[in-house]
Amino acid sequence: MIQLLTPTHWKDYELIDCGDFEKLERFGNMILIRPEPQAVWSKALPQSEWQKLHHIKFKGRSATAGEWLKKTPQLNDRWHIEYKNDDVAIKFRLALTSFKHVGIFPEQAVNWDYISGNIKKFKTPNPKVLNLFAYTGGASLIAKAAGADTTHVDSIKQVVTWANENQELSGISDIRWMVEDALKFVKREVKRGKTYNGIILDPPAYGNGPNGEKWKLEDNINEMIHDVIKLLDPEEHFLILNTYSLGFSSVIIENLIKNAFPTVQNLEIGELYLQATAGPKLPLGVFGKFYKNKS
Known part of the structure; x- marks a missing residue:
């Protein structure tokens, strides 16, 4: 559905x-x-x-x-704004950038609720969460505030610095910051045998790593998903894949996840949108997410 x-x-x-x-x-x-x-x-x-x-x-x-x-x-x-749900509260510094962005993507609040809710339900003590393509850190802040050992990966140093400012503003600490190409980081973690209880991916349609690495969503996402699945703790986990690309549908996301993880449990797919007070619904990306709890 x-x-x-x-x-x-x-x-x-x-x-x-x-x-x-x-x-x-x-x-x-x-x-x-x-x-x-x-x-x-x-x-x-x-x-x-x-x-x-x-x-x-x-x-x-x-x-x-x-x-x-x-x-x-x-x-x-x-200027500053706050986000609260039943589990956590965080703050953001917003700013007028030359690329029309202000430092957050508001539709991601739906995913933030999913992150904090799952972390609170985990039986694993001090669960580990990995946020890839992490931007100014909304998902990282939520995960850390909910009690997770959180690693934040983005290829742009300036936005990682911005995310660190949001951490300080939110009154939390000890997020692990990585200025790194996301795909390279994941492959290195796979080789090290690392596992995470939560993984968040919000990749752009196009991007560049700190050393000139090229990212193109349709070319690289399948490889990324197959590698990321190897990092999930087999006993207790969640994963969120969110994409904002005019050419992607939620059915594509479903196929990607099921192909990489045939035994996936509790898979949800769909579309994020913002409901305007004046009436229209603004579509802003498609998602796939799933979780598994210890029995």
Whole structure:
């Protein structure tokens, strides 16, 4: 069964509206307009309402690069927000980057709940969690706050530094930071015989490792999944694979996982979306996830 999942209880984030290749979002007290290639329909709210509500708009020279236009020049380029669920609470530093991002992908809150919930149910003491393509560390922070021994891997030093700032802001410590090509790291861990109770993968469509390694989702994800399965603790584990690529469906994710792990238990597949207050649903990636608990 294919599921459709969206965050439902995040007070510091709101998708207000989306359409005409843009989205209107509230992060804390800041309301932004950003490009959104998936929003091919018309806006639900009138343009005048968008103009009245927003504080900052991203004006792109292309789909990804551009500049931020502030209504009021005094507005800060950086600010903080919080995320809470029944198990943990974490904080993020957000910032206006030149690539339209602000430091989090809000739809991932659904996966964060899955991570903390599974860690809390584990019977394994001090479970080990590996977060690959880990960006600014939302999943890493959640795992650590829930009680896991957490390793965070990303190929870009600047975002690992950003993730470390989020760790300090959240009042937690001792996440293991690795500036590393994810595929190389996994292969090395397999050779070492390492295992993890939780593994999170949120790979980009395209990417580069710190030494010029090339990542292309459709070319490399099958190899990655087969290697990652070897790292799962056989007795108790969870895995999340999330992709944001216009060419990928949840059925592709299902085939990848079942091919690499024929005995998989409790497999869920589906699509993540953000529910706009004004009505539309904004699709933002497909996922596959599964878990196994000790009997």
